[in-house]
Structures are given as C-alpha cells and as structure tokens.
Amino acid sequence: MIKPLTLIGLLWILFSSTGRAAPLSGEDVKWLNRVTYGIDNATVTAYLAQGRAQYLNRQLQKYVDDHVPAPVADLIAAMRISQEPPKMAALAMQDENRRVNKLPLEERQPAKLLLNQQVGGKMLEAMQRHLLRAVYSPAQLKEQMVWFWFNHFNVAKDKAPMVKILLADYEDRALRPNALGRFRDLVMATLQHPAMLVYLDNTQNAANKINENYARELMELHTLGVDGGYVQQDVQALAHILTGVGMNWSDHFPHLSEQMQPYYRHDGGFEFNPNRHDFSDKVFLGKTIKGNGFAEVEQAVDMLVRHPATARFICHKLAVYWVADAPPPDLEARMVKVFSATDGDIAATLRVLFESSAFTASLGIKVKDPMHYVVSALRFAYEDRPISYMQPAANWLNDLGEPLFGHDTPDGYGMTEKDWLSPGQLTRRFEIAQRIGGGKAPLTGQGVDPKTLTAPVLTNRLYYQAFEPYWSAQTKAALAKATSQPEWNGFFLSAPEFMYH
Numbered sequence: 001m002i003k004p005l006t007l008i009g010l011l012w013i014l015f016s017s018t019g020r021a022a023p024l025s026g027e028d029v030k031w032l033n034r035v036t037y038g039i040d041n042a043t044v045t046a047y048l049a050q051g052r053a054q055y056l057n058r059q060l061q062k063y064v065d066d067h068v069p070a071p072v073a074d075l076i077a078a079m080r081i082s083q084e085p086p087k088m089a090a091l092a093m094q095d096e097n098r099r100v101n102k103l104p105l106e107e108r109q110p111a112k113l114l115l116n117q118q119v120g121g122k123m124l125e126a127m128q129r130h131l132l133r134a135v136y137s138p139a140q141l142k143e144q145m146v147w148f149w150f151n152h153f154n155v156a157k158d159k160a161p162m163v164k165i166l167l168a169d170y171e172d173r174a175l176r177p178n179a180l181g182r183f184r185d186l187v188m189a190t191l192q193h194p195a196m197l198v199y200l201d202n203t204q205n206a207a208n209k210i211n212e213n214y215a216r217e218l219m220e221l222h223t224l225g226v227d228g229g230y231v232q233q234d235v236q237a238l239a240h241i242l243t244g245v246g247m248n249w250s251d252h253f254p255h256l257s258e259q260m261q262p263y264y265r266h267d268g269g270f271e272f273n274p275n276r277h278d279f280s281d282k283v284f285l286g287k288t289i290k291g292n293g294f295a296e297v298e299q300a301v302d303m304l305v306r307h308p309a310t311a312r313f314i315c316h317k318l319a320v321y322w323v324a325d326a327p328p329p330d331l332e333a334r335m336v337k338v339f340s341a342t343d344g345d346i347a348a349t350l351r352v353l354f355e356s357s358a359f360t361a362s363l364g365i366k367v368k369d370p371m372h373y374v375v376s377a378l379r380f381a382y383e384d385r386p387i388s389y390m391q392p393a394a395n396w397l398n399d400l401g402e403p404l405f406g407h408d409t410p411d412g413y414g415m416t417e418k419d420w421l422s423p424g425q426l427t428r429r430f431e432i433a434q435r436i437g438g439g440k441a442p443l444t445g446q447g448v449d450p451k452t453l454t455a456p457v458l459t460n461r462l463y464y465q466a467f468e469p470y471w472s473a474q475t476k477a478a479l480a481k482a483t484s485q486p487e488w489n490g491f492f493l494s495a496p497e498f499m500y501h
Helices: 002-016 026-035 041-059 068-077 086-101 107-136 140-152 160-180 183-191 194-199 213-222 231-239 294-305 308-323 331-339 346-354 355-361 370-381 391-401 425-438 461-466 472-481 485-493
Strands: 245-247 266-267 268-273 282-284 287-289
Touching: 026 041, 026 107, 041 140, 041 461, 068 107, 086 107, 086 160, 086 268, 107 140, 107 160, 107 370, 107 472, 140 160, 140 308, 160 183, 160 194, 183 213, 183 294, 194 245, 213 231, 213 472, 231 294, 231 308, 282 294, 287 294, 308 331, 308 346, 331 346, 331 391, 370 391, 370 485, 391 425, 391 461, 425 485, 472 485
Parallel strands: none
Antiparallel strands: 245 268, 266 268, 282 287
C-alpha cells in the first residue's frame, strides 16, 4: 500500500469518528452517481444538507441555478462565442466566404484555410464550454438532459460551416432553456433554429422544390418514432407543411405582396417566407390541415407532440438513458401517463422515473457512455484544480468514439451497454485513466510546462467517504498493489465500479 493512501485512510477514520461528517450510504452514492455526472465534494455537501427529496426537487426545477464557479464563468465569458452574437458571426462568415470565392485561384486556398480555422475555433469553444458546464455546474441533472436532448435533436458539426458557427447558440437558445420544460417548446425551439434547418436541409425546402429530410426525421427521430404509425404520405404532407421554414440572418427581407405580408415571420436567423410556402390544403396523420402559413407548422407540431406514439417513444428513450437498456414496461407506462396528462412536462415525467423502484434497482449497474466516463473522472480528480483547457478532454471523447457534436447521422449516439462496452473501449479508457491520474494532460492551461504538472491526490477524503466502503474486495486489493500515486489513480479511474453508474 502506498503511504499517502494509508495516512489519509487513518485520518478519515479519525475524522469520521468525531461525528462531524454525516454518513453516505452505498445507495446514496449510487443515486448521486446516476443523477449527476459523478460525485464531487460540492455535490455530497449539498445532498447531505438538503436530503434526497429536496435535492431532487431542486435538480428538477426548470430554472435551476446552473451558474458555474466564478473562475469557470470567467473562462466562458472570455470566449468569442459568449461575446459575438450569432447573427454577427453568421453574417461575417457568409460575407467572408463570398469574398474568398471571388479571389484568384492561387489566393483562394490559403484564404479558405484561414476561414475554416476561424469557424473551427468557434466550434472548439462550443465543445470546451459544454464540457466545462458538465464538470462544474451544480445543475447536474439539467446538464445530463442537455446532453440527452443534444443526441435526440442531433445536429452534426461536419454538415456545414454554418452548423459549426451555430452549435453554441443551438445549445443555449434551443436546448438548455427547454431541457426540463415542456416537450412541445423543445420541438418548436429546435424547429426554428437555423442549425437544425441547415443540418436537415429544410432551408432547401420550398413549394416548387420539396425536400423531405427534416419532415421524415421530425417524425421518425424527434416525435413519433420509427414505429409511430405514420406512412410515406404523411412524410410528404409534412414536408409540404414545412415549406418556407428556413434561414435568413440578414436585414434584407423578401419582397412580399400585401396578401403575403401577414404570414411572414423572422426571428434572429429563423425565417418563414410565405413566398416559398405551399398554401394548399394537406392531409396529415388522417386530418386535413388548411393552408394557413406557419400556423400549419404549429398545428402539425401540436398533433405530433400530443400523439400517443410520441409519449411512448420519448418515455422509452428517457427510461433507457436513466434506468436500463430494457426498461420495465410498467415504469414506461406510468411515465407515459404523466407525460400525456401534463402535456409533455419533462420534469414531471422524470420525477416518476427517479422515484420508481426500478430506478433504485438499476443503480450502479448501467455502463457509462464516454461522455459520462470522462466527465465523472474530471469531476472527481479536478474539483479543486480548476480546468482551463478542455481540449484534452475533447480529444479523449474523440478517441472513445463519441466526439462532441460529431455523430454524422440524425439519430445521435447510442446509450446502451452494447454501444460502449467492448475490449477496445475498455483498453482506451484505461489509457485515459492513466493520463488523468498521472496529471500529465495540460488541463490546467494550454502551453503549461509538462515538468510542472503533478498527479492529483485521489486517495482523499471523498474516496474514503463514498468509494472505499462500498467497492469490492477484489478492486481494493488491486488498488493496494499500486506503487505510486499516479499508478493508484490510474487503477482507481479504470476500476470496474468506476465504469458503471
């Protein structure tokens, strides 16, 4: 046994005996490790002070306090994505792209490379900000739901430069405000965001040139599900309903006749252009929708989000994410009942899940996807060493096959054990555990001298409070064989118990 482990262990036993620390049960630890991205001291302190019921109540609030600590907030505030409005960024990129395309051939390629670097820089900031919030936000349940909805309403960074520019705004304006609100608001927010409209090609969808991509995914992946009972004629009808729903960042509006002017809508980069809309009547899901501009879109969304198939599909996905790869049917049925009765209240539906016996029974046996694994490791190892450079963490997610905003197809990343538990995945996680445990990744600052980096001390009070009492004898025996702090850290972060939550 390495000396730091023995010393801190004895100190923790002494500290516990004074009665100054409230005990955490094994179930408490597992519960916290599921409701959050992974426990840290701040989480444990809040949980012990509030109790489980109050802690859950606060986590489920739509407007929960999600302010990160001041040093992290300063880092985020200094990012260009925090200072430059999305309209300005989008217009600047469009103008620069037009300028570059007019350059002589010999000048065009270097200019395009520079433009791509500028666009990529904003995408990297969106990634780092997402990870900083995941690690440091006290609203851990909300952070997980933002990640859940990012997969459900997936947009991929490599679709187009415009998507890269808008990733940060898509998270901030479409997903985060609605992550624990009503499902209809979430659907409408994503439907009216240019990132989604570019990604699924609805900016190309017009009355005289129909594009069905978004209509199909809006039903198959966002609402009804692939077995939701719709047919190809419904896809076609919805595509016609969605004509004219597109993007316009400029202040130059289309020329509209007096008859069409009342139908025009414009908000930020979103535009509904009635000149591009099919005003004919449509039959959608067995119901006639009269030609009425954007009101048709709202009527169709109402039909979709209130359809029984949508309640079943969304509740099943939530149960898979939070409970088990094959959730109990009775739990899903109770969730569906509340989802339908509350008009898609996400927090109310989640409460049924979190207060169920099925949720309790599943604790500690659901495999972490790469995002959960990396963030939980960082939350434990770097709570008292603020991370200022998240690029290594983003690179680890790339290595683990789950790059942020990187799933090219609209279905998003899988969240089951078969998606993320393979010999190759475990080998790579062990390598990442060694990097984090050895303290050699420059997480505390870009360009830091590697010689100044030191390993975090994970044989700490929290380990003895929340891990050591409940881990298997086999795992503790393996930890005891470590000959140095970095080696012990690597063993700990790659332990079987750490792979699950």
